[in-house]
Amino acid sequence: MTRAELLADDPLWLIAVKAVALLLIGALMTLFMIAWERKAVGRMQQRPGPNRVGPGGWLQSLADGLKLPFKEQIIPDTADRKVYFLAPVVSAVPAFLAFSVIPFGPEVSIFGERTVLQLVDLPVGVLVVLACSSMGVYGIVLAGWASGSPYPLLGGLRSAAQVISYEIAMGLSLVAVILYAGSMSTGDIVDAQSGGWFFYLLIPSFVIYTISMVGETNRAPFDLPEAESELVGGFHTEYSSMKFALFFLAEYVNMIIVSGFCTTLFLGGYMAPWPLSLIGDNYLNTGWWPVLWFLAKTLVFLFIFIWLRGTLPRLRYDQFMRLGWKVLVPANLVWIVAIVAMRAFRNSTEVSTTTVLITIGVVLVVLIGLSLLLPSGKAPEQDEDRVPITGGGYPIPPLDLQVPDKAALARSARQRRKRQTASVGAGAKEETEQ
Numbered sequence: 001m002t003r004a005e006l007l008a009d010d011p012l013w014l015i016a017v018k019a020v021a022l023l024l025i026g027a028l029m030t031l032f033m034i035a036w037e038r039k040a041v042g043r044m045q046q047r048p049g050p051n052r053v054g055p056g057g058w059l060q061s062l063a064d065g066l067k068l069p070f071k072e073q074i075i076p077d078t079a080d081r082k083v084y085f086l087a088p089v090v091s092a093v094p095a096f097l098a099f100s101v102i103p104f105g106p107e108v109s110i111f112g113e114r115t116v117l118q119l120v121d122l123p124v125g126v127l128v129v130l131a132c133s134s135m136g137v138y139g140i141v142l143a144g145w146a147s148g149s150p151y152p153l154l155g156g157l158r159s160a161a162q163v164i165s166y167e168i169a170m171g172l173s174l175v176a177v178i179l180y181a182g183s184m185s186t187g188d189i190v191d192a193q194s195g196g197w198f199f200y201l202l203i204p205s206f207v208i209y210t211i212s213m214v215g216e217t218n219r220a221p222f223d224l225p226e227a228e229s230e231l232v233g234g235f236h237t238e239y240s241s242m243k244f245a246l247f248f249l250a251e252y253v254n255m256i257i258v259s260g261f262c263t264t265l266f267l268g269g270y271m272a273p274w275p276l277s278l279i280g281d282n283y284l285n286t287g288w289w290p291v292l293w294f295l296a297k298t299l300v301f302l303f304i305f306i307w308l309r310g311t312l313p314r315l316r317y318d319q320f321m322r323l324g325w326k327v328l329v330p331a332n333l334v335w336i337v338a339i340v341a342m343r344a345f346r347n348s349t350e351v352s353t354t355t356v357l358i359t360i361g362v363v364l365v366v367l368i369g370l371s372l373l374l375p376s377g378k379a380p381e382q383d384e385d386r387v388p389i390t391g392g393g394y395p396i397p398p399l400d401l402q403v404p405d406k407a408a409l410a411r412s413a414r415q416r417r418k419r420q421t422a423s424v425g426a427g428a429k430e431e432t433e434q
Helices: 003-008 012-044 060-070 081-101 125-146 150-181 186-195 203-216 241-266 289-311 317-348 353-373 406-433
Strands: 107-110 113-116
Touching: 003 113, 012 060, 012 081, 012 241, 012 289, 060 241, 081 125, 081 241, 125 150, 125 186, 125 241, 150 186, 150 203, 150 241, 150 317, 186 241, 203 241, 203 289, 203 317, 241 289
Parallel strands: none
Antiparallel strands: 107 113
16 A cells, blocks of 8 residues: 555544644654753853753753743733734644644554554645745734734734745755655655655755755844844744743744754655665664654754854844845756756766766856856945945944044035035026026
8 A cells, every 4th residue: 555545544543643643742842952952052152051950951941831821921902912812823833734744754553553654645745834834924924913013013024024035945945856756745755765865966955945944944043033132022022921932832843844844855754874774674764763763864953953053143134135035046946947957868868867967066166166257346436525434334333443534524514515505606696697
């Protein structure tokens, strides 16, 4: 039986068990991630991190989760109460729904019932994950608008612009994977990587997806909409208690989703790494072993989230949006054209994939070298009467800030007054002559 046939044959009690297991995976992984992130960032900053609650401080996130529902709920008087309560649910529920199409393992036996470690295998499983992540944007926008405050509204708009921008780059990075796998089913994509993982066959798509998943989840260094130095707390400024906990939960569940999705698309899903896959006639790719490999690969990407937060400073918002629209999206389009041309060329001639990839690499190196040889743009000439603008045109002071000379300011002011006086005199003379 195929994967879809096994899943269609599942009894209701097994479907309920799988659904509850997915909910528990999202909640437990969130509790683990919060504690792990605080301890890892603390280690990077040479401080202990949580070390009081539970063994080694690992129950600190559980204590925080139990505390949040009992905190006071503060609702602004100007808030739209119905939408205000609905927004956190709209953000959290789609995040859990995306778990349903991700395969965690191959065929196993649960209480004597043959099944696959996946809730449902849809022909368009990739689009389901993208749709669920898109639905979370509605919760962000509704939260900012329903709070009845200008700062959450601006934070919600910035978050929506950021998520949508990087979601386009993420969606384009999946085109090459779909072309190589020949299917949009997540199970078929994992099976297509039995001969080689896509992360080294499709390196540009892998790199672009990795950058896009950090930008889409509003994580550092791309957490501008809710950074402490920006717009207070962003779209959830006016939220507290359990509603804030739902936004917090949605953020971490989305991190787990995009990490597991990246594992499915580029790292062979639940398949064992290359040296281990040769042990015992592929024994480690059967039974419950693949669940271990899937979780290990997902934790690698989750650690990358933590690593970036502890090491990189935040980007400026214009730099961040420029990276998405002017770098990732055009690079993705060029890569898609190259993939289509390569597959068409291979189908028409007897040329190996290695030869085609080497040729594309040489062409890219030549193009990059030519781009470096192009002359840089000429800086616009400034008016002699104006004092030069410091800071490179941006509202931040440069490190070598110098106060303009008072004599230059006075000279500029005198020349400006002379021009104004001359223009007024010329106007009065014309009126007299008329």
